[in-house]
């Protein structure tokens with residue numbers, strides 16, 4: 001079973017267009033403050049999991065999924081395509097970094 005970020009982005013775009021009742025995503029997409037707060041919370045939770053002396057891989061994967069989902073919701077809500085992020089990463093490839 002797999003789901004690409006591009007597929008999830010498409011679902012979120014559809015939720016933004018249709019805003020179906022009962023859709024959690026739709027509530028995020030129409031409320032930049034809500035998605036931002038949620039993203040901060042989920043990022044913190046992922047950081048906590050990654051800092052544990054004994055890393056629980058399932059919990060890390062679950063928190064990382066929350067971060068990716070809410071990041072994507074923030075991007076779609078702001079009208080920033082996932083491709084723009086991937087292009088930014090591609091441009092950074094091989095770029096010299098300060099020590």
Ligand SMILES: N=c1c2ncn([C@@H]3O[C@H](COP(=O)(O)OP(=O)(O)OP(=O)(O)O)[C@@H](O)[C@H]3O)c2ncn1[C@@H]1O[C@H](COP(=O)(O)O)[C@@H](O)[C@H]1O
Nearest residue numbers: 008011012015022023024025026038041042065066069070
């Ligand atoms: N991937 C996700 C996804 N990940 C997390 N969430 C929701 O994010 C919300 C917040 O997650 P939390 O873990 O914080 O749960 P919580 O109950 O708020 O717990 P706490 O804040 O108290 O810790 C929960 O309601 C989760 O259901 C998601 N909601 C939707 N999706 C995807 O988005 C699609 C469209 O969603 P809907 O528009 O809501 O149908 C779905 O089919 C999924 O593919």
